[in-house]
Amino acid sequence: MGTLTKASTNASKTEQALKQMHFVEDVGLSFEMVGLPRMAGRIFGWxxxxxxxxxxxGELADVxxxxxGSISTMTRLLVQIGLIERISLPGQRRDYFRIKPHAWTELTKQRMAQITAFRQLAERGLELLEGENPQLRDRLIEMRDMHAFLEQELPALIQRWEDR
Amino acid sequence: MGTLTKASTNASKTEQALKQMHFVEDVGLSFEMVGLPRMAGRIFGWxxxxxxxxxxxGELADVxxxxxGSISTMTRLLVQIGLIERISLPGQRRDYFRIKPHAWTELTKQRMAQITAFRQLAERGLELLEGENPQLRDRLIEMRDMHAFLEQELPALIQRWEDR
DNA sequence: ATCTTAGTTCAATATTTACTGAATAAACTA
DNA sequence: TAGTTTATTCAGTAAATATTGAACTAAGAT
Structure with missing residues (x-):
């Protein structure tokens, strides 16, 4: 566990634990920034x-x-959005959670859905302004085109990441 | 305002107004999905x-x-995150809000900041696991690399959009 | 200068969302 | 089967956020 060689030359165990908890807390805050519950972030952070x-x-609730109840709800959410997965180990009694490999590409795909939603919204808006002064339609055309652009380009970008 | 030629062959004015309000409401919901206040979305939608x-x-409060108060707070927020701008027209008395041209690239740049935050978080995590079993570090390495990748690639993508 | 109209600020309230803990269920153990 | 351990559900509570409305400010109109 030591930063240098073996045992503790510097950071004691409790110091390390404190830093870890600080990290966990900060992941919680970052999740909030992205619109997810803080507790979901804490679980992910840990x-x-x-x-x-x-x-x-149980371990999660403990640390x-x-x-x-909170752990149960939030792990369900995290599984649902594809950031963690439930695993059941061979001999062991119950199941566990772990970060899903490729969790981040999952999350990016998730965002694709939002982008699609915004593109569709723009199209609905354009229908409402059908026949109107083109200047009035420009706002929505930009919104639609930008999101259509991302819809086309992001999958290719993700692909490049996966093939790296 | 008519969908076909001049006056109303089909949708009456109130019908149209209803659809518009439905649209505004849906933009509000979409904003919530992205973690922004619903009222900010309504303003943007309108x-x-x-x-x-x-x-x-005043017009916003009205429609x-x-x-x-709500309008004041939410327009301030929208201006701050770069989605709308305040303009003051030549002769006219007070000022108005309108959607900022390139609002969407602004928003994407905004997201870049989140990506950077996550990359930095991953790096802090890696420091905490320094010297640990490489398998344990893999989670954080993937998180760091993925975000570093996006940090590098997204600006180029945005550039391509702007140059289109 | 006074009146009117429009906008902002901020404290109070309403609404939403996160979180807890007791009751319940499920699964292994003896 | 009864006992033990562990997870889930859900109603209630706590905390955070959005929204309102009254008081204040500023600027044009008369």
């Missing part, structure tokens, strides 16, 4: 550091000092 | 359809049936 990488709901 | 494209706070 799963980024935990050893082993898979943790049971994050959250209720089981 | 500014996508309004004739003229610039509207005064959206919201309080002046």
């Amino acid at each position: 799963l980024l550091l935990s050893d082993p990488p898979h943790q049971s709901p 994050l000092q959250a209720s089981k | 500014l996508l359809l309004s004739d003229p494209p610039h509207q005064s706070p 959206l049936q919201a309080s002046k």
Whole structure:
């Protein structure tokens, strides 16, 4: 665990644990910035550091000092949006959660759905302004075209990432 | 205003107005999906359809049936994140709001900041796992690399859009 | 200068969202 | 089967956020 060689030359265990919890807290805040619940971020943050990488709901409730109910709800959400997955290990009794490999490409694909939604919205707007002064339509044309552009280009970008 | 030639062959004015309000409501919902206040979305939605494209706070409060305070707060927010701008017309008395040209590239740049934040978070995580089993570090390496990739590639993509 | 109209600020309120904890269910253990 | 452990559901509560409306400010009109 030591930063240098073996045991603790510098950071004590509790110091390290404190830094970890600070990290977890900050992931929570970042999730809020993106419109997701803070507790979902805390769970994700802990799963980024935990050893082993898979943790049971009980363990999560324990280290994050959250209720089981909260853990249950938030893991369900995280599974649903594709950031974590539920795994059941061979011999072991129950199941665990871990960060889904390629979680981030999942999230980007998620955003694609939003982009599509905005493009469709722009198209609905254009129907409403059908026959109107072209100047009035420009706003919506830009909105539609921009999102159509991203809809076309992002998958290629993701592909490049996956093939890297 | 008619969909076909001049006056109303089909949709009456109130029908049209209803559809417009439905559209405005849906933009509000879409904004919520992205983590912005619904009222900000309503304002933006109305500014996508309004004739003229610039509207005064009073007009906004009026059509959206919201309080002046709400309009004031939300226009401030929208200006701040770069989606709308305040304009003051030559002869006219006060100022108006309209959708900022290139509002959408602004928003995309905004998201760049989030991506940077996540990359930095991943790097902090890696420092915490320094010297640990490489398998444990993989999660954070993927997170860092993915965001670094986007940080590098998105500006080029936006550039291509602007040069189109 | 006074009146009128329009906009902003901010404290109070309403609404929404996150979180907890008790009750319930499910699954292994003995 | 009864007992133990662990997870889920859900109603209630706490906390955060959005929204209103009254008081204040500023600027044009008379």
